[in-house]
Amino acid sequence: MATVLILGAGAMGSAFCFPAADSGHKVNLVGTHLDQEMIGQLKKNGEHPVLKTKLPENVQAFQYEELETALRDRPDVVVLGVSSAGIDWAVKTLGPRLKEPVPVLLLTKGLAVGEDRLTILPRVVADGLSGFGTGRFTVGAVGGPCIAGELAARRDTRVTFAYPDSEKFGWLGNLFKAPYYHIHYSTDLTGVEICAAMKNFFALAVGYPPGRLEVSDRPQNGAKMHNLSAGLFAQSVREMALLVEWMEGNAENVYGLAGVGDLYVTCQAGRNSKMGRFLGMGMTYTAAKQEKMPFDTVEGAELALKIGPFLEGLFETGTLDREKYPLTRTIIDAVCHDALMDIPWISF
Amino acid sequence: MATVLILGAGAMGSAFCFPAADSGHKVNLVGTHLDQEMIGQLKKNGEHPVLKTKLPENVQAFQYEELETALRDRPDVVVLGVSSAGIDWAVKTLGPRLKEPVPVLLLTKGLAVGEDRLTILPRVVADGLSGFGTGRFTVGAVGGPCIAGELAARRDTRVTFAYPDSEKFGWLGNLFKAPYYHIHYSTDLTGVEICAAMKNFFALAVGYPPGRLEVSDRPQNGAKMHNLSAGLFAQSVREMALLVEWMEGNAENVYGLAGVGDLYVTCQAGRNSKMGRFLGMGMTYTAAKQEKMPFDTVEGAELALKIGPFLEGLFETGTLDREKYPLTRTIIDAVCHDALMDIPWISF
Numbered sequence: 001m002a003t004v005l006i007l008g009a010g011a012m013g014s015a016f017c018f019p020a021a022d023s024g025h026k027v028n029l030v031g032t033h034l035d036q037e038m039i040g041q042l043k044k045n046g047e048h049p050v051l052k053t054k055l056p057e058n059v060q061a062f063q064y065e066e067l068e069t070a071l072r073d074r075p076d077v078v079v080l081g082v083s084s085a086g087i088d089w090a091v092k093t094l095g096p097r098l099k100e101p102v103p104v105l106l107l108t109k110g111l112a113v114g115e116d117r118l119t120i121l122p123r124v125v126a127d128g129l130s131g132f133g134t135g136r137f138t139v140g141a142v143g144g145p146c147i148a149g150e151l152a153a154r155r156d157t158r159v160t161f162a163y164p165d166s167e168k169f170g171w172l173g174n175l176f177k178a179p180y181y182h183i184h185y186s187t188d189l190t191g192v193e194i195c196a197a198m199k200n201f202f203a204l205a206v207g208y209p210p211g212r213l214e215v216s217d218r219p220q221n222g223a224k225m226h227n228l229s230a231g232l233f234a235q236s237v238r239e240m241a242l243l244v245e246w247m248e249g250n251a252e253n254v255y256g257l258a259g260v261g262d263l264y265v266t267c268q269a270g271r272n273s274k275m276g277r278f279l280g281m282g283m284t285y286t287a288a289k290q291e292k293m294p295f296d297t298v299e300g301a302e303l304a305l306k307i308g309p310f311l312e313g314l315f316e317t318g319t320l321d322r323e324k325y326p327l328t329r330t331i332i333d334a335v336c337h338d339a340l341m342d343i344p345w346i347s348f
Numbered sequence: 349m350a351t352v353l354i355l356g357a358g359a360m361g362s363a364f365c366f367p368a369a370d371s372g373h374k375v376n377l378v379g380t381h382l383d384q385e386m387i388g389q390l391k392k393n394g395e396h397p398v399l400k401t402k403l404p405e406n407v408q409a410f411q412y413e414e415l416e417t418a419l420r421d422r423p424d425v426v427v428l429g430v431s432s433a434g435i436d437w438a439v440k441t442l443g444p445r446l447k448e449p450v451p452v453l454l455l456t457k458g459l460a461v462g463e464d465r466l467t468i469l470p471r472v473v474a475d476g477l478s479g480f481g482t483g484r485f486t487v488g489a490v491g492g493p494c495i496a497g498e499l500a501a502r503r504d505t506r507v508t509f510a511y512p513d514s515e516k517f518g519w520l521g522n523l524f525k526a527p528y529y530h531i532h533y534s535t536d537l538t539g540v541e542i543c544a545a546m547k548n549f550f551a552l553a554v555g556y557p558p559g560r561l562e563v564s565d566r567p568q569n570g571a572k573m574h575n576l577s578a579g580l581f582a583q584s585v586r587e588m589a590l591l592v593e594w595m596e597g598n599a600e601n602v603y604g605l606a607g608v609g610d611l612y613v614t615c616q617a618g619r620n621s622k623m624g625r626f627l628g629m630g631m632t633y634t635a636a637k638q639e640k641m642p643f644d645t646v647e648g649a650e651l652a653l654k655i656g657p658f659l660e661g662l663f664e665t666g667t668l669d670r671e672k673y674p675l676t677r678t679i680i681d682a683v684c685h686d687a688l689m690d691i692p693w694i695s696f
Contacts, residue, residue: 052569145578153571158579158696182579182693221400223501226613230493231506231530234609241603255589255603261582264612265574345530348506 001025002175005075007090009035009042009061011050011148012107013081018152019181021056028070029055030062032082032089039063051152068097077103077175080125084110087121091128101135103168107142109196110303113310118247120193138165143192143258145265158182160257162192184257191249195240195258199266200300202236204331206267207276208341215281235327235348236263242324272300284338304335323347349373350523353423355438357383357390357409359398359496360455361429366500367529369404376418377403378410380430380437387411399500416445425451425523428473432458435469439476449483451516455490457544458651461658466595468541486513491540491606493613506530508605510540532605539597543588543606547614548648550584552679554615555624556689563629583675583696584611590672620648632686652683671695
């Protein structure tokens, strides 16, 4: 039996309790200051209000003020399930409190923009934690198609654990080998993490046709726009692969669970597709956000706002070949500049 | 203006009339003996009973007895839209009547089983037509996500024209350059054609989770099985790529429109997904076919019945590594041997 500390009690962090606890480990789930209500509820009756299900018995919930207590069990692995905006906070909070480097697994998806490059979050966390002088931390991440509510219902789920240290794979895999949690491995953190972040971004485009359908003339035969969705899905995969290769990741992950698998599941439902639908209906991003989804975090759009200006800079200097990223540019134009979304067929 | 002869007046052959006619060509649509009613209806009022829409004005419909008349216009290109079972008939019918080799484009999807290999249909047609002694025929094919009813409604559709003669690409592209029909090119016929055929086969598996969901316990939080569908989608892409590479095609097409694009659209609806659902509900293939879909052609299952025994032979001799095709084997077991479908997680 190991001890697993999970920081972040939102949907994904809490859902990860299931394979961890079902594998027989002691699981300490620590909320952030945003999770107070959730942790309160969990302490009361063990039920997670977002996952709408009880967590396993061997999960103990902690408020963030109780982090020190939760750490007293000396976790064998730390799992980060905070939002991408909470990454820096997590590093600052954990760094001084971890007495020695433990393996860290990141559930958080996102990319950080440095001065001249994009950085994947596991690298940000590894550098951050290692800066506290207790040794070098190894940080991995989980990719692949995983809707939290399904994992919490113990539905079969295939994921990719990306971890830079391949000798730890067997150990990591054994830690979380619940019968419904099917783990594959990769050392290619870059490939897996770019997919994990960018699938939300591209889901905005694959979500566009249903919206456009709503405002288009109805043809006599009731035809929908699945051809268009599929055409945009394929273009998304292509541009994702180009970006991964440019960042020296392995495109194999784009063609596997982390890429096509996760993009597939993301396009079946969710907030990014919903925002895509409003763009397809001819709304600007700003109007759609304000009028239709004011309280939702649309991760793909947040990412576009974050990395859009940076990518535009690369297109301008020719560092990235703009001709190869027509869909990426269309999404950035829509989200960052409120351009009405229109598909650049001629550039595909 | 060119003359385009389309043989086969089913959904796909007839839908292809749209980009052909909208590009300003004379289009002669010739039915097979199975299309008599359809052609009769078209002659009466121009409306296609399956596509539920009128064909463009510059399409002329012919019964198969009128093929000679339709050929008198000396077509610049012949398009085959017959069923895969009708390919031999089409070759025998056209071969003696074509006075010289014309470019041929195949809409028909399928694979032929030779003594020791799988053969793509364009090769079967090219060899067949060339056997009539008028010269060597060049035969291409159309891949990519294209629901016929959507094309007939002039919905944006991206396709891949696979044609072995890259010098003809510009000419072919210009022939069918309707504003809603976005043509990409590849010389890799093998890759495109294996995708076109196998996407139906793998859609049986991606369709399985919704059926399994129906017969599973309902979890408290109402979780569905999208993670499972996406995991099977990714595995399908992987095994499709392996098969393409084994047949010396280019896996790039698997990761593009012909592969992930067409698989995506096929998994959104259709008869293969429907059959997958019944398999997911725990029915055998035979029972599902007889009780639920007795009058439907389930293309993926037809293909499994056709190539299943051949692939099993390759697995047995080790010509194909059976360990690398767990999902392929699962589908073959279900369709060819009435095994209850179960996902071989451990082998993925």
